[in-house]
Amino acid sequence: MIEGAAKGFLGTSAGFGADLNLTIQLIMGVALIGGTFLARAKRYAAHGVCMTTVLVLNLAPIAVVMLPSFGQLVLPRLASHLHKRYYAVAAVHGVLGSAAELLGLYVLMVAGTNMLPEAWRFKRWKPWMRLEFALWMAVLLSGIGTYIVWYTPLWRR
Amino acid sequence: MKRYIRNVVVCAGLLGVVASAAMIHGSQIARAAEEKNAAASITIDNFSFTPKEVTVAVGTTITWVNHDDVPHTVVSPDKKFRSKALDTDDQFSFTFTDAGTYNYFCSVHPIMTGKIIVK
Numbered sequence: 001m002i003e004g005a006a007k008g009f010l011g012t013s014a015g016f017g018a019d020l021n022l023t024i025q026l027i028m029g030v031a032l033i034g035g036t037f038l039a040r041a042k043r044y045a046a047h048g049v050c051m052t053t054v055l056v057l058n059l060a061p062i063a064v065v066m067l068p069s070f071g072q073l074v075l076p077r078l079a080s081h082l083h084k085r086y087y088a089v090a091a092v093h094g095v096l097g098s099a100a101e102l103l104g105l106y107v108l109m110v111a112g113t114n115m116l117p118e119a120w121r122f123k124r125w126k127p128w129m130r131l132e133f134a135l136w137m138a139v140l141l142s143g144i145g146t147y148i149v150w151y152t153p154l155w156r157r
Numbered sequence: 158m159k160r161y162i163r164n165v166v167v168c169a170g171l172l173g174v175v176a177s178a179a180m181i182h183g184s185q186i187a188r189a190a191e192e193k194n195a196a197a198s199i200t201i202d203n204f205s206f207t208p209k210e211v212t213v214a215v216g217t218t219i220t221w222v223n224h225d226d227v228p229h230t231v232v233s234p235d236k237k238f239r240s241k242a243l244d245t246d247d248q249f250s251f252t253f254t255d256a257g258t259y260n261y262f263c264s265v266h267p268i269m270t271g272k273i274i275v276k
Contacts, residue, residue, distance in 0.1 A: 005234055005267050013204050013266035073228055073242050073265065081244065086227045150227060151266065153204040 014151035021065045022147050028054045029140045036133060048112065055104040062101065070094055089149045093142040100135040107132055198222060199271065201229050201243070201263075206271035215275055218252040229263045 008019035035050035074090045081087045107128055110121045122128055195217040200207050202224040213219065221231045221240070228242040231249050237259060240249035253259065253275040263269035 005232075005262060005264070007267045013268040015265070015267045076242075077244060084226065084245075153225075 008151075012147075012151045013153060014147065017065050018147065018151060021061050022143070024061055025058075025140060025143055028058060029137070032133065032136055039129075051104075052108055052112065055101070055108055058101065062097070066094075066097070085149055089142065089146045093139065093146045096135065096139045096142055100132065100139045103128075103132050103135060196220065200224055201269075204229075204266055204269055206263075206269060209270075210272045210274070212274040212276060213253065215256055216252065216254060217275070218250050219273060220248050220250040222246065222248050228265065229269065230265055231261055232264045233259060233261050 006016035008014040008016050010019045010022065012019075014022075031050060031054050035047050035054070038044075038047040038050055070090060074087055074094070078087055078091060082091060109115050110128075111125070195214055197211055197213050197217055197219050199211065199219060199221045201221060204225065206221070211219065221243070223229050223243040223245060226245055228244050230242055231238070231240040231251075233239065238251040238261070242265070243249055253273060256275050259273040259275065261271050261273070
């Protein structure tokens with residue numbers, strides 16, 4: 001849960017869960033950027049392991065931190081409060097994040113398994129992977145934005 | 158005639174005593190009711206509770222009002238009270254029926270803490 005009594009370690013008003021989540025997401029972002037360099041160096045096996053690890057590991061913070069927080073603090077008032085920065089930034093992050101995670105899982109299933117029928121499999125890899133990478137970076141930026149709006153009062157004034 | 162005057166004086170005295178007793182009793186009831194319905198308010202603004210520490214009498218109802226533009230909560234670590242997420246201008250009230258010291262915090266922003274002392 002993002003809620004709790006434990007204080008965070010990044011010097012903002014966020015709790016430990018939120019700070020840990022942001023730190024993990026930044027490390028994952030760096031790992032993804034590293035993964036693109038592996039692909040450019042034609043080290044495709046290492047690239048696949050790197051991207052898959054990040055994609056699968058990210059399911060944990062989504063399930064443990066982000067979804068419960070979104071469900072408790074944003075979803076109940078989203079429809080009537082979407083004009084407010086607090087809800088809008090979280091909604092944008094939620095939509096982009098869901099799209100990035102689902103697209104990533106799709107790319108992983110096409111690239112790493114034979115689970116999908118031929119008709120559902122793409123042939124051109126680069127556009128899909130570049131789209132996924134761009135989406136993930138947008139998610140990372142919107143996540144940082146969400147953290148700032150939610151937990152840093154000095155930056156809001 | 159003398160006897161009559163004495164009776165009047167005695168009756169007046171008794172009436173005075175009864176009236177005084179009634180007034181004292183009434184004021185005690187009023188004070189008790191006042192204490193019972195005592196109220197205090199704590200504002201939430203710029204990620205802090207103001208005042209941070211409050212001392213109140215037993216039976217006081219404290220109301221927290223969120224003036225921030227982000228949601229906050231009011232949570233007792235020992236689960237004596239817990240608000241839902243309070244959006245801008247939302248309120249949460251709790252009546253303190255037992256003496257003691259009650260710490261609380263915002264579960265979204267644990268850096269925000271406060272204390273209620275009930276005497």
